[in-house]
Amino acid sequence: MFDVKILFKLIRQHLKDRFTIGNLILEYVEDTNQWVKKHLPHLGYHGPVPTYRIVNSDEVPWRMSNVAAITYDAKLEMLGKMIGNESVKRSLSECVEFIDKSGRRRDYFIPQKFKDVISKKIIDLNGEYFELPKSVAIKKFMDWGSSISFEFNGIFNIDSSGDAIDIFIDVSDTLVRTPDGEELNANKIKSKFSDETLFDYLNWDWPEFAESLFWTIFASSGLIDELSFYDQDVDYIRFYFRH
DSSP states (O other), X not given: OXXXXXXXXXXXXXXXXXXXXXXEEEEEOOOGGGSEEEEEGGGTEEEEEOEEEESOTTTSOEEXXXXXXXXXXXXXXXXXXXXXXXXXXXXXXXXXXXXXXXXXXXXXXXXXXXXXXXXXXXXTTTTOOEEOOOOTXXXXXXXXXXXXXXXXXXXXXXXXXXXXXXXXXXXXXXXXXXXXXXXXXXXXXXXXXXXXXXXXXXXXXOHHHHHHHHHHHHHHHTGGGOTTTOOTTTOEEEEEEEO
């Protein structure tokens, strides 16, 4: 069994006491009493592991899954190859943990300046009409040529799990304008073949529609330019309406 004390010392030497991921700064936590406790079954160890603190979390958005994955891929994988021990290789990605500046292990953090910019641009879309997709499925609800508008309240919530980022946009009202000018509530327009509403269809079955409304807003905010929050080669974002 590989000596974990030696392993932890090697990890600290390899990562150094301060390193960066994109614009994010991480610093080694000297006080081992503040280290995060983990169970490393392949090493027969249960206890605190080397922990790094995100020190500029007021400025840079991050997701812990990205921080951990990039740290391993860019910095720790080579250490495992150098050590050559199979138990270490299987455990190395779990041997380092991260906390925010207050000592918590949050899933993600988005500075308020990004939220404010995004919410404002979303609310700027209020009352604007967007043409509904000319898909075969839309014909189940109404004829092509109809358009839809929203009253947005900004971001309701963001859920992050692994490589998935689910963004929920708060909607207080939704109107559909038919080709003859009639206005209808999208929650009351149902499929000709089921009780599914047009609103639910757009929300869950046609993700491209919400993406067409919000992707540019998120991209221009700078949020997804940050490697510590979004990796375009791995992550994916889904947008949902929350009524």
